[in-house]
Amino acid sequence: MHKIIPDNIRMGPPALRVKNIEKVLAFYEKFGLRINRKYQSENSGTLFELGFRHRTDHADRLRSLVILHHDPNTKNAPIHSAGLYHFAILVPDRKSLASTYLALRDSGEEYDGFADHLVSESLYLRDPENNGIEIYRDRPSKEWQRDSDGHIMMDTLPLDLDSLVSEELNKEERENAKAFPNGARIGHIHLRVTNLEKSIKFYHDKLGLDITATWSSMGAAFLSAGGYHHHIGMNTWNSLNGEAHTIGVAGLEYFTITTPDGSSLDTIRSIIHESVIFEKQKKQQQEDENNKNQILVKDPDGIQILIKSELE
Numbered sequence: 001m002h003k004i005i006p007d008n009i010r011m012g013p014p015a016l017r018v019k020n021i022e023k024v025l026a027f028y029e030k031f032g033l034r035i036n037r038k039y040q041s042e043n044s045g046t047l048f049e050l051g052f053r054h055r056t057d058h059a060d061r062l063r064s065l066v067i068l069h070h071d072p073n074t075k076n077a078p079i080h081s082a083g084l085y086h087f088a089i090l091v092p093d094r095k096s097l098a099s100t101y102l103a104l105r106d107s108g109e110e111y112d113g114f115a116d117h118l119v120s121e122s123l124y125l126r127d128p129e130n131n132g133i134e135i136y137r138d139r140p141s142k143e144w145q146r147d148s149d150g151h152i153m154m155d156t157l158p159l160d161l162d163s164l165v166s167e168e169l170n171k172e173e174r175e176n177a178k179a180f181p182n183g184a185r186i187g188h189i190h191l192r193v194t195n196l197e198k199s200i201k202f203y204h205d206k207l208g209l210d211i212t213a214t215w216s217s218m219g220a221a222f223l224s225a226g227g228y229h230h231h232i233g234m235n236t237w238n239s240l241n242g243e244a245h246t247i248g249v250a251g252l253e254y255f256t257i258t259t260p261d262g263s264s265l266d267t268i269r270s271i272i273h274e275s276v277i278f279e280k281q282k283k284q285q286q287e288d289e290n291n292k293n294q295i296l297v298k299d300p301d302g303i304q305i306l307i308k309s310e311l312e
Helices: 021-029 094-106 161-168 171-175 196-206 262-274 276-287
Strands: 010-018 034-040 046-055 060-070 083-090 113-116 120-126 132-138 185-192 210-215 220-224 232-235 251-259 294-298 304-309
Touching: 010 021, 010 046, 010 083, 010 185, 010 304, 021 046, 021 060, 034 060, 060 185, 083 232, 083 251, 094 120, 094 132, 094 161, 132 185, 196 210, 196 220, 196 232, 262 294, 262 304
Parallel strands: 010 060, 083 132, 185 232, 251 304
Antiparallel strands: 010 251, 034 046, 046 060, 083 185, 113 120, 120 132, 210 220, 220 232, 294 304
């Protein structure tokens, strides 16, 4: 098995193709996001990189959380096709989750639901074009339980919102709640896939991610690098034996995996050139050879994965 994804990866921003940019931008601005960068696509439309102010050792800069590709003429994806189930925004602590819950609720946004997953606590909602979003905080990894096979135990239990808010926020903080007061980043991506076994084989056998939990009888699986509960989730709940993902339709355009340095990318690039699974992608890779900081590959459903170095 080729293990081409290193353990110390992070998830980067997903790119979403949207029709109504004004409406979608207004939605994400409620999150406290601002436009980091705006530029024209080589093929069609305008791209908007949205992010929070992020503190580094060197300077303040905007770290992108989501990329919006405005294409007013894009078509909707088939209802049972592969694509995005949700992208997940990870907040640094429980207090941030409580504050974000109140701020977005009070802004008029409606939630799809709430859950305690044992390893995390989560809020669920959708943007104006039906892209799923999870906002969550992790419990400390030492509290994560494992089954007899060593798999991380996850579940979907009710989340006590009143307890969350009352335990974490005082009266003043509840009355002046802010969305993402301490920033956030992408924690994981959850995909709709058409064949669970094929997708697991690709992400595990080819990319080398570890299987952390399998709910095969329920049509879902979770994989990660470095012992995290999951960087990639997948399910067939509404897409079993459906249509593959089509590039250029509304919704997910690609998601991003970032590696810590260029040497990891060099290893990944060499394996991609040698691997039969990427045979059809070699031509595109060779065309992008002058871009040394990123690699674009596709999973069995045609979902695009941008693997790039964090070094700019």
